[in-house]
Amino acid sequence: MPTVQHTVVDSPYEPLTLVAVDGVLSRVHMTGQRHRPPEETFGDPDPRPFGEAVRQLDAYFAGELTAFDLPLHLVGTPFQLRVWERLSLIPYGETRTYGELAEELGNPGASRAVGLANGKNPVGIIVPCHRVVGAGGGLTGYGGGLDRKRRLLAFESGTAGPDLLF
Numbered sequence: 001m002p003t004v005q006h007t008v009v010d011s012p013y014e015p016l017t018l019v020a021v022d023g024v025l026s027r028v029h030m031t032g033q034r035h036r037p038p039e040e041t042f043g044d045p046d047p048r049p050f051g052e053a054v055r056q057l058d059a060y061f062a063g064e065l066t067a068f069d070l071p072l073h074l075v076g077t078p079f080q081l082r083v084w085e086r087l088s089l090i091p092y093g094e095t096r097t098y099g100e101l102a103e104e105l106g107n108p109g110a111s112r113a114v115g116l117a118n119g120k121n122p123v124g125i126i127v128p129c130h131r132v133v134g135a136g137g138g139l140t141g142y143g144g145g146l147d148r149k150r151r152l153l154a155f156e157s158g159t160a161g162p163d164l165l166f
Contacts, residue, residue: 004043007050012061012155013148016125017042020049024073027122030148035120057125063155066092068126076120083117090131093156097135115141125152 006019019027019042029036047054052070059065067088074084086104090096096104098111098118105114114132119141121129130152134140142149 004041005046005049006042007045007047007054009050009054009057011057013151016057018050018053019043021073023049024071025050025053025123025126026073026075028124028126030124033124053126060125070126072123072126074122074127076117076122079113080117080120083114084121084123084127084129087118087121087127087129087132090128092128093158095131095133095137095153097133097137098140099135101132111135131156 002021003023004019004021005023006017008015008017010016014031017027017029017039018025019029027037056065056068056070060068074081076084082105083101086101098114099108101114101118102108102110107113118129118132121127124130130142130149132140139146139149139153
């Protein structure tokens with residue numbers, strides 16, 4: 001049986017619950033997030049596996065980190081894993097459309113499937129699914145809510161400082 005542990009950390013977006021499997025970050029949950037599993041799946045409370053993740057999240061929210069470099073234990077279909085990997089390549093402060101991601105994955109007709117995989121991203125913020133927008137550049141679904149998505153994009157684009165994220 002794998003060891004599952006969690007900790008709760010403060011962020012400008014309300015508390016974040018970090019979950020690790022066998023000491024490796026596997027999920028990041030926001031309060032009120034769509035697809036948030038029951039808390040009994042979060043394992044035992046233990047902050048020890050999360051030191052580096054917390055340090056990098058703090059640096060990100062302070063505007064000092066633009067890309068995360070953490071080992072991740074992600075569970076998904078092969079297609080979801082490919083989408084999540086591609087999300088990690090979207091530069092800080094930039095966006096891509098679902099269609100552009102589908103093209104980058106070599107399947108231009110798969111924008112809806114990309115959207116579904118994006119919505120199941122288990123480590124939001126770390127794997128920046130908030131950087132994906134609709135075909136016309138408009139904000140579309142985000143598991144953490146459109147207000148959080150708007151604030152994350154404003155923060156990364158430099159139009160809002162970390163103090164305006166609360």
